[in-house]
Amino acid sequence: MILQNRVKPLPLQKLDAAIPRLPPQFRSLPKMKEDAKKQQQGYSGERKVDYFLDNLASMYTILRDVYLQDNSKNFQIDTGLIANHSIFIIDSKNYKGTITFNTTLKQLTRDDGKIEAGFEYPPTQVENQKFHLQNWLARHNLEHIPVKAYVAIADPSTIVKVDGDEEEIAKVVMHGAAVPQMITDKDHEAGRKGAKKLQDYQIGKMILRECGEFDIDMFKRYGVRPTDILPGVICPNCGLRGMERVYNGWGCKKCKCFSKNAHMKAIADYLLLVKDSITNKDCAWFLGKITRGTTTRILKTSGLLYDKQHRCWRKE
Numbered sequence: 001m002i003l004q005n006r007v008k009p010l011p012l013q014k015l016d017a018a019i020p021r022l023p024p025q026f027r028s029l030p031k032m033k034e035d036a037k038k039q040q041q042g043y044s045g046e047r048k049v050d051y052f053l054d055n056l057a058s059m060y061t062i063l064r065d066v067y068l069q070d071n072s073k074n075f076q077i078d079t080g081l082i083a084n085h086s087i088f089i090i091d092s093k094n095y096k097g098t099i100t101f102n103t104t105l106k107q108l109t110r111d112d113g114k115i116e117a118g119f120e121y122p123p124t125q126v127e128n129q130k131f132h133l134q135n136w137l138a139r140h141n142l143e144h145i146p147v148k149a150y151v152a153i154a155d156p157s158t159i160v161k162v163d164g165d166e167e168e169i170a171k172v173v174m175h176g177a178a179v180p181q182m183i184t185d186k187d188h189e190a191g192r193k194g195a196k197k198l199q200d201y202q203i204g205k206m207i208l209r210e211c212g213e214f215d216i217d218m219f220k221r222y223g224v225r226p227t228d229i230l231p232g233v234i235c236p237n238c239g240l241r242g243m244e245r246v247y248n249g250w251g252c253k254k255c256k257c258f259s260k261n262a263h264m265k266a267i268a269d270y271l272l273l274v275k276d277s278i279t280n281k282d283c284a285w286f287l288g289k290i291t292r293g294t295t296t297r298i299l300k301t302s303g304l305l306y307d308k309q310h311r312c313w314r315k316e
């Protein structure tokens with residue numbers, strides 16, 4: 001079963017919410033846009049691999065986006081799959097074009113037809129994750145569990161080339177579609193060799209209990225302060241910030257579109273980027289000069305909880 005599913009990572013959620021709410025001349029905006037693009041590409045790759053691994057959910061325990069601590073060092077695993085006899089770590093990579101693994105220099109280069117770029121060496125990355133997970137398991141008296149780590153190439157059209165030892169790469173790198181079969185084969189093989197049957201669900205629960213959520217400090221990373229975030233309801237159709245309140249909804253003066261619930265996204269943006277709670281007064285300002293009555297009505301139907309003591313609204 002899937003014990004933890006994948007949601008859009010918090011850093012990407014924050015970037016996507018902040019980018020349209022910053023002045024166009026904001027200093028780190030180009031860097032933020034570039035990071036958002038990269039993170040989106042990574043996230044899409046992970047979801048492509050999820051699609052293949054879903055086939056194993058009825059047999060094994062799957063945890064997505066595992067974020068744990070090993071000796072005060074955090075480590076992240078795209079997918080942790082607890083099978084009958086081993087734990088599998090799957091790291092997805094989403095590249096367009098041709099990628100070349102150089103086994104001597106431990107280097108990965110990608111050629112997308114326009115430019116050649118270098119990247120961290122994925123086999124080393126997964127080995128590091130494996131090392132941290134093994135330490136973590138040892139601290140929980142589970143050092144007997146074998147951990148196997150693989151790299152899944154998310155896009156079926158990516159051409160994989162090897163400069164050096166092809167066998168070495170073929171042992172750990174494969175296209176996403178090939179991963180489920182590889183896992184069941186390896187797991188059956190371990191069973192035939194007499195490996196102990198794991199309590200996959202219990203182990204999954206144990207990992208889940210200590211899982212944190214990866215987050216970033218928007219100020220440290222990009223210099224974004226809550227006061228930099230511009231208010232207004234954003235048009236879901238054309239992206240204009242500053243929709244106007246009309247009867248029972250919001251109207252866009254640019255594309256003339258009408259939306260009943262566009263304010264929900266604005267409130268979510270506020271809670272993500274400005275403060276983890278919102279007062280009636282701040283809500284009225286952030287949504288763009290709406291009346292007290294409208295603000296109250298909106299907040300009451302927003303799904304947020306009223307905190308009587310602090311006179312504000314927040315998520316459960």
Ligand SMILES: [Zn+2]
Pocket residue numbers: 235236237238239240252253254255256257
């Ligand atoms: Zn519009």
